[in-house]
Amino acid sequence: MSITEQQVSDIVNLTIDQTITLNGFSFRSPPLTLSGEGSTLRVGESLSALGVHKAFIVADAVVAELGLLDSTRRSLHRSGISYSIFDDIVAEPTAGLVQRCKDQLKTCGADAVIGIGGGSALDTAKAVALLIDSNASIADLAAGAQAERKVRLVAIPTTAGTGSEVTDITVIMEDDHRHKYVIKSAHLMPDLAILDAHLMIGVPPAVTAATGIDALTHAIEAYLSSQRNPISEAMAFASIQMIVRALPIAVGNGSNQKARSDMALAAYKAGLAFSNAGLGLVHAMSHQIGARYRIPHGVANAILLPEVMNFNALVCRSELANIARAMGVARDNMTEREQASAAIGATAELVKDVGLPDSLAKFDVKPEDLNVLADDALADICLVTNPRHASSADIVAIYQACLEKQ
Known part of the structure; x- marks a missing residue:
C-alpha cells in the first residue's frame, strides 16, 4: 500500500509536535490565595463571591479549643453563610474518621468545605470534599479510581509544614494503623488557600x-x-x-x-x-x-x-x-x-x-x-x-x- 504525500506530511508534523511538547510541563496552584495576618476574616466574602450558602468546617480539636475558628466564624456570619463544624480531627486521621466526617457533611448539605488546622485537618477536609459526591472509598481513590469534587474547598493551615493548602494530594491512614493511603487528584487542589500566620503564634x-x-x-x-x-x-x-x-x-x-x-x-x-x-x-x-x-x-x-x-x-x-x-x-x-x-x-x-x-x-x-x-x-x-x-x-x-x- 502506497503512502500519500498528505499522510507523510501528517506523520512528520505529528513527530515534530510530539517532540516540541516533550519539553513542556503543567503547574497547578489554588485559583486564589489570601495571605497576611487576619486574612481569615475575608473567607466569608470570598466564598460568597463563589456562590456558597453553607459551609462545613473541619478542624483539629485543639484548634477549636484555642478559639482559632473565631475569625472564620465571624467572617462567615457577616457574609450570611451558615456553617456546621466537625472538630473531632486527631493526628493521623483514618479512613474510618474520614467516613464519619463525610456522613456529617452529607447530613448538613453544605456546598463548601473549610479545613482549618494542621495537615490532619486539611487532609481530612480534602478527602471528604472529594468523596461526598462519589461512591468511591479512600482505598479506591488510592488505587487510582477517579472522582470529581463538586463542593468548594478552602484550606487554612495553623502550622507551617504540610503545604496541604496548595497541593493536589491527601494522606489518610488505614484503619489498621499500619499503612497510609496517598491520594493524588487535580480535584484535591483547594479553591482558596488562606495563610494567616496569626493562627500559628501558639504552636509549641x-x-x-x-x-x-x-x-x-x-x-x-x-x-x-x-x-x-x-x-x-x-x-x-x-x-x-x-x-x-x-x-x-x-x-x-x-x-x-x-x-x-x-x-x-x-x-x-x-x-x-x-x-x-x-x-x-x-x-x-x-x-x-x-x-x-x-x-x-x-x-x-x-x-x-x-x-x-x-x-x-x-x-x-x-x-x-x-x-x-x-x-x-x-x-x-x-x-x-x-x-x-x-x-x-x-x-x-x-x-x-x-x-x-x-x-x-x-x-x-x-x-x-x-x-x-x-x-x-x-x-x-x-x-x-x-x-x-x-x-x-x-x-x-x-x-x-x-x-x-x-
Missing part, C-alpha cells in the same frame, strides 16, 4: 520544629525530583532559603511574627513545588515507619532526610551543591562534591538545632521489620520521582543506618 516549639522540617523535606525532595520543572525549582529553592533562616527563630521565639509569616510562606512554596514535581525516598520511607510505629511525620522525615540526601548524592551532586547555596553554606573554594556534602551536613545540623531526633534508636523500630518496611516503601507513590533508583536492599541499609545512630 516541638510541633513548630517537626512541621518546619517537614516543609524543608518537601522543598529538598521537590528540588531533586526527577520530574522537577523551572517553576517548581524556583519555589523549592526559595523555600529552602526561607526555612533555614526562619525556622530556628520560630522554634526559639514562637511569638516572632516575621518568622511565623516567613515559615507560612515557605511551607506554601514548598507545597507548590512538590505538588507539581513530586517527592522522593524520604517520604516513601517515612510513611511506613510513621504508620507502623506512630512516629510523627515531621520527626520521621527529620531522621531520614540527611541519610537519603547522602544516598541520592550519587546522581544529583550539582543539585545538592545548589541547595548548599540556598542554605548559605557553599563557598567558592569548595568543589561540587564538598558543596553537596555541606548541604547534607547543614541539614543534619538544622535538625539537631531545632531539637529533633536524628536516630530511629529512640523508637520501637524492630530490625526484623526492615525488609517489610522496605517492600512497602518500594510500593509508595512518592518513590516514583526519586532521582536515584532504590532497591529493597538500599532502603533497608538506610533504615539500618538510622537505627544505628545513637
Whole structure:
C-alpha cells in the first residue's frame, strides 16, 4: 500500500509536535490565595463571591479549643453563610474518621468545605470534599479510581509544614494503623488557600520544629525530583532559603511574627513545588515507619532526610551543591562534591538545632521489620520521582543506618 504525500506530511508534523511538547510541563496552584495576618476574616466574602450558602468546617480539636475558628466564624456570619463544624480531627486521621466526617457533611448539605488546622485537618477536609459526591472509598481513590469534587474547598493551615493548602494530594491512614493511603487528584487542589500566620503564634516549639522540617523535606525532595520543572525549582529553592533562616527563630521565639509569616510562606512554596514535581525516598520511607510505629511525620522525615540526601548524592551532586547555596553554606573554594556534602551536613545540623531526633534508636523500630518496611516503601507513590533508583536492599541499609545512630 502506497503512502500519500498528505499522510507523510501528517506523520512528520505529528513527530515534530510530539517532540516540541516533550519539553513542556503543567503547574497547578489554588485559583486564589489570601495571605497576611487576619486574612481569615475575608473567607466569608470570598466564598460568597463563589456562590456558597453553607459551609462545613473541619478542624483539629485543639484548634477549636484555642478559639482559632473565631475569625472564620465571624467572617462567615457577616457574609450570611451558615456553617456546621466537625472538630473531632486527631493526628493521623483514618479512613474510618474520614467516613464519619463525610456522613456529617452529607447530613448538613453544605456546598463548601473549610479545613482549618494542621495537615490532619486539611487532609481530612480534602478527602471528604472529594468523596461526598462519589461512591468511591479512600482505598479506591488510592488505587487510582477517579472522582470529581463538586463542593468548594478552602484550606487554612495553623502550622507551617504540610503545604496541604496548595497541593493536589491527601494522606489518610488505614484503619489498621499500619499503612497510609496517598491520594493524588487535580480535584484535591483547594479553591482558596488562606495563610494567616496569626493562627500559628501558639504552636509549641516541638510541633513548630517537626512541621518546619517537614516543609524543608518537601522543598529538598521537590528540588531533586526527577520530574522537577523551572517553576517548581524556583519555589523549592526559595523555600529552602526561607526555612533555614526562619525556622530556628520560630522554634526559639514562637511569638516572632516575621518568622511565623516567613515559615507560612515557605511551607506554601514548598507545597507548590512538590505538588507539581513530586517527592522522593524520604517520604516513601517515612510513611511506613510513621504508620507502623506512630512516629510523627515531621520527626520521621527529620531522621531520614540527611541519610537519603547522602544516598541520592550519587546522581544529583550539582543539585545538592545548589541547595548548599540556598542554605548559605557553599563557598567558592569548595568543589561540587564538598558543596553537596555541606548541604547534607547543614541539614543534619538544622535538625539537631531545632531539637529533633536524628536516630530511629529512640523508637520501637524492630530490625526484623526492615525488609517489610522496605517492600512497602518500594510500593509508595512518592518513590516514583526519586532521582536515584532504590532497591529493597538500599532502603533497608538506610533504615539500618538510622537505627544505628545513637
